[in-house]
Amino acid sequence: AIPLVVAINTSLAAQNGMLVRDRIAMEQARELDSIIFDKTGTLTKGEHGVVGIETVGAVDEDEALKLAAAVESDSEHMIARAIREAADKRSIDAPDASNFEAMKGRGVRATVEGEEVYVGGPNLLDHLDAGVPSALATFAEEAGENAQTVVYLVREGELTAAFAMADVIREESYAAVDALHDLDIEVAMLTGDSSDVANAVADELGIDTVFAEVLPEDKDKKVQELQDQGKLVGMVGDGVNDAPALTRADVGIAIGSGTDVAVQSADVILVQSNPMDVVRLVKLSKASYRKMQ
Ligand code: ADP
Numbered sequence: 001a002i003p004l005v006v007a008i009n010t011s012l013a014a015q016n017g018m019l020v021r022d023r024i025a026m027e028q029a030r031e032l033d034s035i036i037f038d039k040t041g042t043l044t045k046g047e048h049g050v051v052g053i054e055t056v057g058a059v060d061e062d063e064a065l066k067l068a069a070a071v072e073s074d075s076e077h078m079i080a081r082a083i084r085e086a087a088d089k090r091s092i093d094a095p096d097a098s099n100f101e102a103m104k105g106r107g108v109r110a111t112v113e114g115e116e117v118y119v120g121g122p123n124l125l126d127h128l129d130a131g132v133p134s135a136l137a138t139f140a141e142e143a144g145e146n147a148q149t150v151v152y153l154v155r156e157g158e159l160t161a162a163f164a165m166a167d168v169i170r171e172e173s174y175a176a177v178d179a180l181h182d183l184d185i186e187v188a189m190l191t192g193d194s195s196d197v198a199n200a201v202a203d204e205l206g207i208d209t210v211f212a213e214v215l216p217e218d219k220d221k222k223v224q225e226l227q228d229q230g231k232l233v234g235m236v237g238d239g240v241n242d243a244p245a246l247t248r249a250d251v252g253i254a255i256g257s258g259t260d261v262a263v264q265s266a267d268v269i270l271v272q273s274n275p276m277d278v279v280r281l282v283k284l285s286k287a288s289y290r291k292m293q
C-alpha cells in the first residue's frame with residue numbers, strides 16, 4: 001500500500017507545481033522544525049536597481065559607473081545586471097575589461113584601462129582589508145537601514161565609490177512566513193548580503209533567525225548549526241551558491257527561477273518562484289502521510 005500512497009502523493013505534488021526528486025524528503029517535510037530561506041531571488045525578486053551613488057576623491061558618479069560597468073561586464077549576478085543597466089540609462093559606454101575574475105560571494109575584479117578595479121560587498125572589503133572612508137560609511141549605513149544592498153568600487157587599492165541597490169520583497173513572502181509560524185515552524189534567512197540589509201528584510205517579514213554575510217562555502221554550515229540543535233531543517237534557495245546548503249538540509253527545496261545546480265541539489269523543485277508553495281509542500285506532506293499510519 002505504501003508505494004501507492006507515495007505515488008498518489010507525488011502526482012498531487014506535481015499538480016501543485018512541485019517536482020519531487022526524493023520521496024523520503026517529501027515525507028520528512030511534515031516534521032520540519034526550521035526552514036531557512038535564501039534572501040536574494042527567493043524571498044526577494046532579485047531585481048535590483050541602482051538607487052544611489054556616492055563617490056569620494058576625484059571620481060564622479062558617471063566615472064564610477066563606467067568603471068563598475070566595465071568590471072561587471074562578464075558577470076551574471078543581478079548586482080552586475082543592475083550596474084550595467086544604470087550605466088546604459090546614462091548612456092555611459094563601458095570600456096573593455098580584461099583579466100576578469102569572479103570572486104564567489106564577494107564580488108568581481110578586472111583590469112580596466114590599465115588599472116586594477118574591484119566591485120563587491122562587505123565580504124570583498126574584508127578580503128582586501130580595505131577601510132571605508134567616512135562619507136561612504138554614512139551612505140552605506142543609510143542604505144542598509146532602507147534594506148538596500150551596497151557594493152563598493154575599489155580602484156588601484158582605493159575605495160572610491162559606493163552604489164546602493166534596491167531589491168523588492170516578493171508579495172507572497174509575507175504570507176509564507178506567517179503561515180509557517182502557524183505551523184510552528186521557525187523561519188530563518190541565509191544570505192551573503194550585509195547584516196544591515198538582512199536584518200531590515202527579516203524585520204519586515206518577521207523572520208526569527210538571520211545568517212548574514214555568509215560566504216558561499218559556509219552556507220551549508222549554517223544548516224548544520226540548526227541540525228546540531230536537534231532540528232529537522234528545510235532549505236529553500238535558487239542560486240549556485242545555495243547548492244551545498246540544499247544538499248545538507250533534510251529537505252532541500254529549489255525554486256522555479258533557480259539555476260541548474262540548485263535544481264540538481266534539491267529534493268523538491270517548486271516550479272514557480274512562490275514562497276507560499278513551501279507552505280503548500282509542508283501541508284501536502286502532512287495530509288498525505290497522515291493517511292499512511
Ligand atoms: P546571496 O547570498 O544574497 O544570494 P551572493 O552570495 O550571490 O548573495 O553574493 C553575496 C554578496 O557578494 C553580494 O551581496 C555582494 O555584496 C557580493 N557580490 C557577489 N557577486 C557580485 C558581483 N558580481 N558584483 C558585486 N558584488 C557581488
Ligand code: MG
Nearest residue numbers: 038040041239
Ligand atoms: Mg539567491
